[in-house]
Amino acid sequence: MNFSDFVQTWAMSTPSLVFGPEGRVTIARYQDDCTVTELMRQDFAKVTAFRRPKIARAQRFTNEVKLNPSNADRFNIDLDDILATTSEGGNPIEKFSWNPETGEILFIHAPMQHATARGASHFDDYVRAIILHKQNKVLFRPFWPSWMRKTPYDRFDEEAGVVSFDAQWEAKEMLERHGGRGWNIEMNTNNRQLEEVTGRRNW
Numbered sequence: 001m002n003f004s005d006f007v008q009t010w011a012m013s014t015p016s017l018v019f020g021p022e023g024r025v026t027i028a029r030y031q032d033d034c035t036v037t038e039l040m041r042q043d044f045a046k047v048t049a050f051r052r053p054k055i056a057r058a059q060r061f062t063n064e065v066k067l068n069p070s071n072a073d074r075f076n077i078d079l080d081d082i083l084a085t086t087s088e089g090g091n092p093i094e095k096f097s098w099n100p101e102t103g104e105i106l107f108i109h110a111p112m113q114h115a116t117a118r119g120a121s122h123f124d125d126y127v128r129a130i131i132l133h134k135q136n137k138v139l140f141r142p143f144w145p146s147w148m149r150k151t152p153y154d155r156f157d158e159e160a161g162v163v164s165f166d167a168q169w170e171a172k173e174m175l176e177r178h179g180g181r182g183w184n185i186e187m188n189t190n191n192r193q194l195e196e197v198t199g200r201r202n203w
Contacts, residue, residue: 001046004053010040011161014142014188019172021182025050029187029194030193052169053057059169062105062198063174068119081179083131083138092133097126098174100143100167113202122146127171130194136182139189143167164188 014036016028027036027044065079075093076086085093087109095108096200099121106117106126128141143164144156156164167186175185194203 001043001048003047003050005030006043007053008158008191009043009164010163011165012039012156012158013037013160014164014190015040015044015149015194016186016188016190017187019050019072019187021048021184028193030196033193053165061100061170063100063170063177065098065105065174065178066097066103068104068106071106071117071119074109075108080177082175083133083179083183094131094133096129096131098129098171099126100170101125103174111194129171130189135184135197137184137192138180139184139186140168140171141186141190 001052016030016033018026018028020026041045042194065082067077076088076090078084082096082105082127084097085096085107091110091203093107094110095112097106097108097114097117097119099119102119102121104119104126106119108114108117114126115123119126122145125145125147127143130139130141131137132139137203138183144160145163145167148160148163166189172180172185172187175183191201191203195201
């Protein structure tokens with residue numbers, strides 16, 4: 001099985017995949033994670049190379065970075081090492097939002113929520129990242145942009161899962177080009193997993 005086939009098959013299940021700095025890719029292990037089935041693990045074990053999946057929708061996305069001036073003015077930013085960004089008071093950031101269509105990046109003051117930083121696009125049009133400095137890990141949440149939802153009753157389906165994976169992949173590529181090569185990067189994290197890792201709620 002190639003990686004594209006794995007993504008197409010399992011994207012709707014939003015498996016938490018960890019991309020290590022040494023190039024190793026694994027399925028994250030959490031207690032009682034009912035989203036990861038034995039069949040998924042069997043398919044994952046058949047993947048021979050973890051190259052960029054060939055997904056037609058990829059052409060919609062960029063992997064550039066564009067600062068939002070009003071947001072950036074409140075932080076000390078080094079575009080060569082985005083994860084070293086601090087607030088004006090010197091506190092490390094623990095979150096950022098990045099728009100895979102436009103490249104706009106928004107930094108968030110700890111311990112505030114992502115929603116406190118507003119950009120030019122709808123809130124859901126940004127990949128949301130959590131930075132765990134002590135664990136040397138960056139975690140991305142699933143991405144379900146407003147432009148995919150035709151009605152308020154749309155469901156997160158296979159197509160949405162593939163777009164979500166693709167946007168997170170671009171976020172990973174962006175981050176690796178801006179100081180994140182030595183970090184573990186995890187896709188599709190959720191609140192329960194974050195609480196398990198950190199002991200903290202309300203991420």
